[in-house]
Amino acid sequence: LSVILILGLLCPEKTLARRDGYYKEDILGITSANHIYWLDDNGRDWVNIPGQITQCTMIELDRQLHVWSINAANDIFYKAGLRSDWVHIPGKLSYIKAQPKGNGRVWGINSAQQIFYRGNAASNWQHVPGALTYLDIQENGRVWGLNSAQQIFTIDGPNGVWQHIPGALTVLRVTPDGKVWGINANQDVFYMAGYGQPWQQVPGGKFVTLETNGFNDVFAINANQDVYYRNGFRINWTHLPGKFVKLRVLGNSAVYAINSAQQVFRRHGLLGTWAQIPGALNDLCGNYGTTYHLSLIHI
Numbered sequence: 001l002s003v004i005l006i007l008g009l010l011c012p013e014k015t016l017a018r019r020d021g022y023y024k025e026d027i028l029g030i031t032s033a034n035h036i037y038w039l040d041d042n043g044r045d046w047v048n049i050p051g052q053i054t055q056c057t058m059i060e061l062d063r064q065l066h067v068w069s070i071n072a073a074n075d076i077f078y079k080a081g082l083r084s085d086w087v088h089i090p091g092k093l094s095y096i097k098a099q100p101k102g103n104g105r106v107w108g109i110n111s112a113q114q115i116f117y118r119g120n121a122a123s124n125w126q127h128v129p130g131a132l133t134y135l136d137i138q139e140n141g142r143v144w145g146l147n148s149a150q151q152i153f154t155i156d157g158p159n160g161v162w163q164h165i166p167g168a169l170t171v172l173r174v175t176p177d178g179k180v181w182g183i184n185a186n187q188d189v190f191y192m193a194g195y196g197q198p199w200q201q202v203p204g205g206k207f208v209t210l211e212t213n214g215f216n217d218v219f220a221i222n223a224n225q226d227v228y229y230r231n232g233f234r235i236n237w238t239h240l241p242g243k244f245v246k247l248r249v250l251g252n253s254a255v256y257a258i259n260s261a262q263q264v265f266r267r268h269g270l271l272g273t274w275a276q277i278p279g280a281l282n283d284l285c286g287n288y289g290t291t292y293h294l295s296l297i298h299i
Helices: 002-010
Strands: 015-018 022-024 027-030 035-039 046-052 055-061 064-070 075-080 087-092 095-098 106-109 115-118 126-128 134-137 142-146 151-156 163-168 171-174 180-183 189-192 200-202 209-212 217-221 226-231 238-243 246-249 254-258 263-268 275-280 283-286 290-292 295-298
Touching: 027 055, 055 095, 055 283, 064 095, 095 134, 106 134, 134 171, 142 171, 171 209, 180 209, 209 246, 217 246, 246 283, 254 283
Parallel strands: none
Antiparallel strands: 015 295, 022 290, 027 035, 027 283, 035 046, 055 064, 064 075, 075 087, 095 106, 106 115, 115 126, 134 142, 142 151, 151 163, 171 180, 180 189, 189 200, 209 217, 217 226, 226 238, 246 254, 254 263, 263 275
């Protein structure tokens, strides 16, 4: 932590204003050394946050950004607002995901593929039967997951029963309103309009990963690191310039991307252009975006 503390001393305290009606893009970046940075409201400056993590997930609660994170030892930490300290949460997880607009609900998977649920930071972990390697969550609490055999399952909250969904996927993404996108081992893309609907294959390309939001924006990367965009199921893929390895899509159609050199870029949907953001990152996590009233944050 000494390097992080030195960086903090070199950066003067900042007062950040959020305006009424402003659609805030909340982005945290993680470096290859697991240091954490928050992208300032001006969209250009990274502000160091003490600590070291390998993964994070964010929600907006009571007009504050709440962050759940995991470090390299699978320890769990929680931050209730950017001004607060990290709080160590008992347990060990290798994956963690907060429910969008879930009032603090969070799900996790440990290294043994066991599944856990927590109602909020003040409650306890509840073991949920089953075994998964990945999961994603709708706003209404329905969870979708993949196991080690690429099988697909869904459950309606922690007290429900897992239901097997036909098909096999290596990548699964669920929008807050319940649209499901996936990629299989053959790099084919599939789409489900919601729980109980059939899978539909998405023509026009082979991809290794994709990201989406609740407004039909879908960004995908192929094996050559080329990026493609589509708006919903019925619109064709459009090739975008640039080569990237990771993407994060926010609710206002902004997309943040990292290339193989760990350079960071941002654009807004199909019509925007890539703008480089100074810094080098290994990963990003982002909130879907929140409209804030005027408030001040001191860092």
